[in-house]
Amino acid sequence: MKVIIIGGIAGGATTAAKLNRVNPQAQITMYEKEDYVSFGACGLPYFIGNQFHQPEGMINRTPEQFAKTGIQVKIRHEVIAIDSEAKTVRVRNLETNEVFVDHYDRLVLATGAKPIIPPFPGIELDHIFTFTKLNDGTAIKDQLETAQNITIVGGGFIGLELAEQLHELGKKVRVIELASHVMGKVFDPEISEKLAAELQTNGIDLHLEEAVTSFNGDGVVQEVVTNKATYATDLVILAIGFQPNVELVAGLGFAQFENGAIIVDNQGKTSIPDIYAVGDCATVENRILQEPMYLPLATTANKLGRIVGEVVGGLDSHFPGMLASSGIRCLGIEAGATGLNEQIARAKGLQYKVKTITDKDHAGYVKGAVELTIKLVYHAETKVILGGQIVGPKNAVLRVDVLAAAIYKGMTTDELGLLDLVYSPPFSRTWDILNVAGNVSK
Amino acid sequence: MKVIIIGGIAGGATTAAKLNRVNPQAQITMYEKEDYVSFGACGLPYFIGNQFHQPEGMINRTPEQFAKTGIQVKIRHEVIAIDSEAKTVRVRNLETNEVFVDHYDRLVLATGAKPIIPPFPGIELDHIFTFTKLNDGTAIKDQLETAQNITIVGGGFIGLELAEQLHELGKKVRVIELASHVMGKVFDPEISEKLAAELQTNGIDLHLEEAVTSFNGDGVVQEVVTNKATYATDLVILAIGFQPNVELVAGLGFAQFENGAIIVDNQGKTSIPDIYAVGDCATVENRILQEPMYLPLATTANKLGRIVGEVVGGLDSHFPGMLASSGIRCLGIEAGATGLNEQIARAKGLQYKVKTITDKDHAGYVKGAVELTIKLVYHAETKVILGGQIVGPKNAVLRVDVLAAAIYKGMTTDELGLLDLVYSPPFSRTWDILNVAGNVSK
Numbered sequence: 001m002k003v004i005i006i007g008g009i010a011g012g013a014t015t016a017a018k019l020n021r022v023n024p025q026a027q028i029t030m031y032e033k034e035d036y037v038s039f040g041a042c043g044l045p046y047f048i049g050n051q052f053h054q055p056e057g058m059i060n061r062t063p064e065q066f067a068k069t070g071i072q073v074k075i076r077h078e079v080i081a082i083d084s085e086a087k088t089v090r091v092r093n094l095e096t097n098e099v100f101v102d103h104y105d106r107l108v109l110a111t112g113a114k115p116i117i118p119p120f121p122g123i124e125l126d127h128i129f130t131f132t133k134l135n136d137g138t139a140i141k142d143q144l145e146t147a148q149n150i151t152i153v154g155g156g157f158i159g160l161e162l163a164e165q166l167h168e169l170g171k172k173v174r175v176i177e178l179a180s181h182v183m184g185k186v187f188d189p190e191i192s193e194k195l196a197a198e199l200q201t202n203g204i205d206l207h208l209e210e211a212v213t214s215f216n217g218d219g220v221v222q223e224v225v226t227n228k229a230t231y232a233t234d235l236v237i238l239a240i241g242f243q244p245n246v247e248l249v250a251g252l253g254f255a256q257f258e259n260g261a262i263i264v265d266n267q268g269k270t271s272i273p274d275i276y277a278v279g280d281c282a283t284v285e286n287r288i289l290q291e292p293m294y295l296p297l298a299t300t301a302n303k304l305g306r307i308v309g310e311v312v313g314g315l316d317s318h319f320p321g322m323l324a325s326s327g328i329r330c331l332g333i334e335a336g337a338t339g340l341n342e343q344i345a346r347a348k349g350l351q352y353k354v355k356t357i358t359d360k361d362h363a364g365y366v367k368g369a370v371e372l373t374i375k376l377v378y379h380a381e382t383k384v385i386l387g388g389q390i391v392g393p394k395n396a397v398l399r400v401d402v403l404a405a406a407i408y409k410g411m412t413t414d415e416l417g418l419l420d421l422v423y424s425p426p427f428s429r430t431w432d433i434l435n436v437a438g439n440v441s442k
Numbered sequence: 443m444k445v446i447i448i449g450g451i452a453g454g455a456t457t458a459a460k461l462n463r464v465n466p467q468a469q470i471t472m473y474e475k476e477d478y479v480s481f482g483a484c485g486l487p488y489f490i491g492n493q494f495h496q497p498e499g500m501i502n503r504t505p506e507q508f509a510k511t512g513i514q515v516k517i518r519h520e521v522i523a524i525d526s527e528a529k530t531v532r533v534r535n536l537e538t539n540e541v542f543v544d545h546y547d548r549l550v551l552a553t554g555a556k557p558i559i560p561p562f563p564g565i566e567l568d569h570i571f572t573f574t575k576l577n578d579g580t581a582i583k584d585q586l587e588t589a590q591n592i593t594i595v596g597g598g599f600i601g602l603e604l605a606e607q608l609h610e611l612g613k614k615v616r617v618i619e620l621a622s623h624v625m626g627k628v629f630d631p632e633i634s635e636k637l638a639a640e641l642q643t644n645g646i647d648l649h650l651e652e653a654v655t656s657f658n659g660d661g662v663v664q665e666v667v668t669n670k671a672t673y674a675t676d677l678v679i680l681a682i683g684f685q686p687n688v689e690l691v692a693g694l695g696f697a698q699f700e701n702g703a704i705i706v707d708n709q710g711k712t713s714i715p716d717i718y719a720v721g722d723c724a725t726v727e728n729r730i731l732q733e734p735m736y737l738p739l740a741t742t743a744n745k746l747g748r749i750v751g752e753v754v755g756g757l758d759s760h761f762p763g764m765l766a767s768s769g770i771r772c773l774g775i776e777a778g779a780t781g782l783n784e785q786i787a788r789a790k791g792l793q794y795k796v797k798t799i800t801d802k803d804h805a806g807y808v809k810g811a812v813e814l815t816i817k818l819v820y821h822a823e824t825k826v827i828l829g830g831q832i833v834g835p836k837n838a839v840l841r842v843d844v845l846a847a848a849i850y851k852g853m854t855t856d857e858l859g860l861l862d863l864v865y866s867p868p869f870s871r872t873w874d875i876l877n878v879a880g881n882v883s884k
Contacts, residue, residue, distance in 0.1 A: 042867050043807050052807040157866075287862070298872050299865035306860075320860055327864035336864045365485050365494040398840035401863045401876070402847050408861055409851030418748075418762050419850055420729070421843045422769035422778045423741035424599075425484050430740050434843070 003312055004089055004104040005030040006079045006248070008037030011279025011301035011308075012110030013061065016071050018309025026313060028071045029102065031091055033078040036134060037063060042298050044137045045158065048144070049165025055134055082107065084252060084272050106274050106312050109249065109262060110305070113242035113280035113296050122215030128236040131158060140237065147234035148172055151224045153212050154239035155182035160195065160330045162237060163204050167331065174205040174231060176212055176224070183335075186326055188342045190356060191335060191375060191389045198333040242296045244281045257283045261294045266319040268308035278308045287321030287408065288339055288386055289348060295324055325404045327397040336400030339387030339407045342377055351380040355441040359433040361395040363425035372396050374437045376403075376413065383412040383441070395427075402434055413441035445754055446531055446546040447472040448521045448690070450479030453721025453743035453750075454552030455503065458513050460751025468755060470513045471544065473533055475520040478576060479505060484740050486579045487600065490586070491607025497576055524549065526694060526714050548716050548754050551691065551704060552747070555684035555722035555738050564657030570678040573600060582679065589676035590614055593666045595654050596681035597624035602637065602772045604679060605646050609773065616647040616673060618654055618666070625777075628768055630784045632798060633777060633817060633831045640775040684738045686723045699725045703736045708761040710750035720750045729763030729850065730781055730828055731790060737766055767846045769839040778842030781829030781849045784819050793822040797883040801875040803837040805867035814838050816879045818845075818855065825854040825883070837869075844876055855883035 003019060005012045008030045016030050030037065036059055043058040063073035074091075080099070081090040089107070092099045115130035117123060127147070129140050150166050152159045155177030166173045175182075181192035182199075199206045207226070215236065216223040224231045244261040246254075255263040255271040262270050262277040266285050270277050279301035283292035300322055310317040327336030345352040356375040363369065372392035378385045388403035390396040406416055416438030423430055431439070445461060447454045450472045458472050472479065478501055485500040505515035516533075522541070523532040531549070534541045557572035559565060569589070571582050592608050594601045597619030608615045617624075623634035624641075641648045649668070657678065658665040666673045686703040688696075697705040697713040704712050704719040708727050712719050721743035725734035742764055752759040769778030787794040798817040805811065814834035820827045830845035832838040848858055858880030865872055873881070 040805075040872065042865075042872070043805065046805075046808050046867060051809050057807050297865060299862070302872050303860055303862070320857065321862075323862040325862045325864045327866040327869055329866065329868040334869070336866075336869075338862070338864070363482075363485065363488075365499050366488050367493050395840060397864050397866065397869045398837060399843070401841070401874075402843045404863055405844050405847035405853065405861060406851070408857065409848070409853055411847065411851055415762065415850065418745055419847060420741070420745070420763075420765040420767045420780070421846055422767045422780070422839050423484075423739060424769040424771065424778075424839065425488060426771040427769055427776070427778075427839045430482065430484070430744050432843075 001025070001105045002027045002103060003029070003106045003108065004102060005108040005110055006089070007110035007112055007279070007281070008032035008073060009034070009039050009110070009112055010298050011305040012108065013038040014302045014305030015108050015110065015278055015309045015312070016066065018306050019313045020069050020071050022310050022313030022315060024070065030066070030071060030073045031077040031079050032073065032075050033094060034133065035075050037061065037066070037073055037075060039134060040298060041132055044131060045161035045165045047137050048141055048162065049168055055138060058134065079248060082248060082252060084275060087274065106276065108308060108312065109270070109275065109277040109281055110279045111245040111248060111281040113244050115238060116240045116243055117238060118240070120212060120214050122217065122221065125215050125217045125219065125221040127220045127234065128215060128238065130238050131162070140235070143235050144169065144171070149232060149234045150174070151176065151231065151233040151236045152239055153236060154241065155179070155206070156185070156239060156241065157183065157326070157328055159239040160328055162239065163199060164330045167202055167204055174207065174233070175199065176207045176210050176226060178209070178211050180209050182206070182208070183328065186337045186341070187335060187389055188375060191337070191373065191391045194373065194391045195330055195333060195335055198331050202331050242280060244294070246281055257292055257294055259294055263292050266321065267311045267317065268304055268319070276308050276312060278304045285319065285321040287323055290321070293324065295322055297326065320408070323404055323407055325400065327400060332393055333391065334394060334396045335389070335391035336397035337387070337389040338400050338404040339385070340377055341387055341389060345377050345386060350386070352377055352386060353380045353441070355437065357433070357437055357440060359436055360429060361392060361433065362428050366425045370394055372399070372433050374433055376437050376441050378413050378441055383414060384410055385413060385416060399434055413438045443467070443547045444469045444545060445471070445548045445550065446544060447550040447552055448531070449552035449554055449721070449723070450474035450515060451476070451481050451552070451554055452740050453747040454550065455480040456744045456747030457550050457552065457720055457751045457754070458508065459503070460748050461755045462511055462513050464752050464755030464757060466512065472508070472513060472515045473519040473521050474515065474517050475536060476575065477517050479503065479508070479515055479517060481576060482740060483574055486573060487603035487607045489579050490583055490604065491610055497580060500576065521690060524690060524694060526717060529716065548718065550750060550754065551712070551717065551719040551723055552721045553687040553690060553723040555686050557680060558682045558685055559680060560682070562654060562656050564659065564663065567657050567659045567661065567663040569662045569676065570657060570680065572680050573604070582677070585677050586611065586613070591674060591676045592616070593618065593673065593675040593678045594681055595678060596683065597621070597648070598627070598681060598683065599625065599768070599770055601681040602770055604681065605641060606772045609644055609646055616649065616675070617641065618649045618652050618668060620651070620653050622651050624648070624650070625770065628779050628783070629777060629831055630817060633779070633815065633833045636815065636833045637772055637775060637777055640773050644773050684722060686736070688723055699734055699736055701736055705734050708763065709753045709759065710746055710761070718750050718754060720746045727761065727763040729765055732763070735764070735766065737764055739768065762850070765846055765849055767842065769842060774835055775833065776836060776838045777831070777833035778839040779829070779831040780842050780846040781827070782819055783829055783831060787819050787828060792828070794819055794828060795822045795883070797879065799875070799879055799882060801878055802871060803834060803875065804870050808867045812836055814841070814875050816875055818879050818883050820855050820883055825856060826852055827855060827858060841876055855880045
């Protein structure tokens with residue numbers, strides 16, 4: 001069996017590795033247009049922040065390491081066309097410009113996503129960066145030797161992680177966000193507010209409900225213009241969001257999501273026979289809603305990639321779906337969410353209730369207790385927990401994982417109220433805040 | 443309806459408060475032989491360690507506060523006999539020595555437990571303490587103004603929490619434990635070892651497999667004698683364990699556990715009509731084994747107390763059982779456990795497997811990553827997770843809570859492997875150690 005994998009960054013690399021273990025007879029070729037594979041872009045903000053210095057720290061496996069296990073990796077090779085009838089792909093060697101045809105029995109699309117770059121006037125100026133590739137990281141790091149005044153466009157995960165790291169480097173940081181609250185897809189406003197307050201407390205200039213309209217500069221960017229004002233800047237990083245790389249499948253009849261992502265089932269199968277998709281180019285099942293969602297995270301790519309590797313390798317594995325769990329640390333605060341937030345529950349027309357409480361993370365008589373705020377979203381009749389968000393100075397995100405396990409298995413708020421969580425004064429109160437949240441969510 | 447509650451420390455106080463909310467018509471009288479109620483003894487080690495200074499910090503509600511909600515609290519009153527036919531109790535007022543009879547429609551036994559005090563020669567010497575009551579705490583604290591050389595007998599929770607706090611006060615601390623590993627009921631040896639190593643690294647003198655045989659001294663204790671040696675000491679704290687206070691029910695026909703604890707069902711009902719029991723004098727259902735266990739923890743008393751309050755108040759509530767979740771911080775290490783450890787799984791003759799792995803708590807490229815060790819116990823055929831233990835310098839205990847939620851709902855190791863836990867580099871690796879543990883537990 002010949003398997004071609006298009007893209008080797010996260011989902012593709014995981015699929016290849018798992019497939020190779022499950023079915024060592026499979027002939028695997030992975031084409032990647034960059035000059036590296038198996039890259040953990042999540043490390044980029046921390047590379048920028050000098051938490052480590054060798055960009056190789058973000059590479060999990062090299063082409064040579066893959067080759068040793070019998071997986072053929074072709075970097076600097078771009079797949080430019082797919083013929084799903086003939087079961088072939090056309091590939092361009094980006095070094096030589098040579099184009100050739102390769103045949104597959106099974107094809108895995110792992111083409112990833114690209115950063116959204118609105119056509120702002122001045123977008124072509126130097127020192128305006130996006131932030132997904134290894135060379136984005138090294139190029140920005142070079143500029144930071146002189147740039148002091150940094151503008152981040154977008155107040156999502158990446159924008160806030162970057163804001164933290166740049167602030168800790170001593171830079172003057174401005175974050176401009178179009179929406180009314182930061183990380184607005186993940187958190188409801190009352191949780192986001194606490195992140196925003198922490199940014200402002202630390203002197204990060206946060207602009208909400210403000211739209212970038214253009215950039216000015218003479219060769220290099222010098223000003224960011226918004227619908228409200230004009231700001232001097234030395235460097236701009238766009239962190240607005242992602243769109244799936246799906247040009248390759250245009251017109252081929254794939255079922256696609258509202259943003260173009262390739263829709264897959266819980267085995268990673270697309271609507272075209274023998275073609276699978278995984279990672280940021282594809283959807284993944286929302287376990288609660290039991291419908292596809294777009295969740296371009298490394299953990300999504302890795303988890304579904306594992307299943308696709310097994311299925312292509314001949315096993316009958318099924319993906320249990322994702323909960324959209326995610327978290328962030330930003331300066332002195334951390335926050336996480338899992339399942340549905342209220343905005344989504346409302347948009348989906350669910351019969352839900354919510355409850356938000358604030359309590360100490362551990363017994364007040366042991367030094368270091370902090371206040372956490374937790375919001376639960378639960379079904380109005382069955383009381384099954386649909387989602388949870390927690391924010392606080394520490395010990396918030398790992399508690400979100402407790403909710404993730406609970407939601408995965410359909411726990412009710414009553415059950416959460418009596419759940420036997422560890423009680424020990426340095427870690428919790430006799431009734432942990434999770435118990436209390438369950439007990440008051442009637 | 444007249445309800446008498448015998449004991450007002452943890453289970454009794456919770457039962458009273460909940461019953462009063464559920465059924466404000468119930469006439470509640472709570473008899474307590476100490477001169478306080480609603481006391482959180484878990485704070486005692488931290489009171490000793492000067493993390494707080496007012497012992498009232500461990501009192502959740504005073505008799506006066508209970509009285510305001512209509513609950514009659516009689517402190518310094520000891521119930522000395524129960525007549526379950528006549529539905530009466532005989533009560534001694536410890537202030538006046540007056541004895542009187544009171545009648546109940548429902549009786550709740552919340553008599554607690556007492557520290558085990560073996561009949562060591564010399565046990566009557568001064569400066570040998572047990573450690574459960576408020577005045578134990580204040581008496582020890584007085585002695586610590588001069589005592590430098592402290593011996594703790596028992597390497598369980600309380601022994602280790604005390605060791606930490608006394609060490610941080612600058613005392614010379616010796617811990618003598620009869621068993622071959624510390625906290626041996628909670629942790630399997632490979633987890634305990636890491637706690638022991640941390641004690642030793644910090645200069646705490648840990649003696650395992652060593653039996654205290656007597657104490658020497660002239661009025662006050664001066665030496666601890668064991669089966670191996672004799673040690674000078676200024677002060678001894680016995681933290682050997684607890685036995686239920688059940689003298690009151692002797693000969694009355696209650697079903698009792700191997701250690702005498704009163705066996706209750708999942709509504710807190712004893713084998714005698716209209717009599718309930720809760721807290722350290724009673725058993726609680728082990729959710730996994732579906733049989734009674736003895737788990738004398740504040741969290742047990744609080745959770746079952748809530749149910750008993752509801753049931754006595756007229757609701758048909760059922761307790762879901764406990765998992766024996768517990769945790770400890772000791773100096774630079776923390777550890778927690780939930781469900782069955784291997785020792786219990788083996789003793790119960792279950793078909794189980796175990797897997798122990800070590801991995802980083804979060805992405806290695808973000809500062810502060812530490813190594814965690816996790817041990818899973820799971821059913822050999824169904825792969826349902828039966829128990830988990832985690833140890834490490836930080837971020838271990840809250841992960842045990844994730845396992846608690848998983849075990850509560852019958853999650854398998856495969857499901858844990860793909861559970862959508864929060865991925866964010868300061869908190870986890872792309873595959874969190876919990877995922878990895880699930881994936882390798884085949």
